[in-house]
Amino acid sequence: MKKLLLLLLATLIAGSMWILLAKNPVSSSTSIQAKLADVKDYKYYLDKGNDAIGKSMTKLDLVIVEPIEMQQKYIVNAQKSGTLVYGYINAMEADKWNTALYHQLKQEDFYRDKQGERMYFAEWDSFLMNLTSTHYQDILLAEIENQIVQKGLDGVFLDTVGNINSYLPEDEQKWQNEAMLSFIQQIKKRHPNISVAQNWGFQTLADYTAPYIDFIMWEDFSYPVVGKDEWSLDMMQQLVHIRNKFGTQVMAIGFEEESKSRALAEKHHFKFFYSPAGSYYNSWQSSLLPSDKRLF
Numbered sequence: 390m391k392k393l394l395l396l397l398l399a400t401l402i403a404g405s406m407w408i409l410l411a412k413n414p415v416s417s418s419t420s421i422q423a424k425l426a427d428v429k430d431y432k433y434y435l436d437k438g439n440d441a442i443g444k445s446m447t448k449l450d451l452v453i454v455e456p457i458e459m460q461q462k463y464i465v466n467a468q469k470s471g472t473l474v475y476g477y478i479n480a481m482e483a484d485k486w487n488t489a490l491y492h493q494l495k496q497e498d499f500y501r502d503k504q505g506e507r508m509y510f511a512e513w514d515s516f517l518m519n520l521t522s523t524h525y526q527d528i529l530l531a532e533i534e535n536q537i538v539q540k541g542l543d544g545v546f547l548d549t550v551g552n553i554n555s556y557l558p559e560d561e562q563k564w565q566n567e568a569m570l571s572f573i574q575q576i577k578k579r580h581p582n583i584s585v586a587q588n589w590g591f592q593t594l595a596d597y598t599a600p601y602i603d604f605i606m607w608e609d610f611s612y613p614v615v616g617k618d619e620w621s622l623d624m625m626q627q628l629v630h631i632r633n634k635f636g637t638q639v640m641a642i643g644f645e646e647e648s649k650s651r652a653l654a655e656k657h658h659f660k661f662f663y664s665p666a667g668s669y670y671n672s673w674q675s676s677l678l679p680s681d682k683r684l685f
Contacts, residue, residue: 422636436671438463456536476537481549482515498525520568544584551589570597610641612649
């Protein structure tokens with residue numbers, strides 16, 4: 390009888406533990422960080438796929454795609470083969486080509502300078518946005534729900550985070566940086582298993598977002614640009630420190646002198662991808678497997 394009771398008790402304990410684990414799974418962010426640390430080949434491509442591109446995606450460790458453009462079947466097949474797939478979301482700019490999102494915007498959502506003028510980027514046909522607008526944050530959160538979560542992607546890649554420090558007056562940066570932190574916290578609160586990455590914004594990362602960011606991208610990590618530049622060398626050391634503290638990986642993209650740029654990236658254990666077309670990621674090149682480009 391005692392043995393039976395002990396067996397029943399052990400079964401109940403095991404069952405309870407299974408239920409608890411099912412309800413509270415180990416954060417996927419932890420496992421994703423481990424996978425990101427092991428990334429060897431990654432691509433950044435923001436246009437439609439085809440069978441050849443889809444096959445190449447299955448050979449990569451990581452790919453960043455535009456989920457509005459990339460067909461779902463290629464995303465699913467890549468994930469089945471172990472590829473991490475992140476979806477592009479433009480955080481600090483509104484692209485006019487994305488009409489479904491653009492038509493939801495209110496005047497309060499656009500950034501305006503002290504003269505009340507909006508900031509327009511002719512090269513990208515986009516406007517700088519005001520992330521302190523709760524309405525704009527709600528639009529982005531809905532976009533993440535529709536384009537990232539519902540499509541089953543592993544993470545969200547927030548582009549143009551660096552616009553805060555690059556384009557705003559110093560006395561306005563604090564409010565936008567705090568809004569960026571709040572926005573990312575909302576993403577993690579709603580979707581704790583979705584990984585978050587950002588493009589540029591090194592000081593934003595250091596002062597605000599690092600605890601929530603699994604990787605940061607550094608575009609134009611080209612030896613002629615960064616190899617002997619004091620600011621760049623300081624940033625490399627800062628990013629190494631952040632990686633050691635928070636596990637935030639660095640995805641570097643070189644535009645020139647591939648071999649020297651790659652060697653510098655590998656010296657700091659940054660992941661490297663070569664894009665001779667610069668910050669245009671609309672075509673998929675082949676190197677070892679692929680190597681790509683588009684508009685950022």
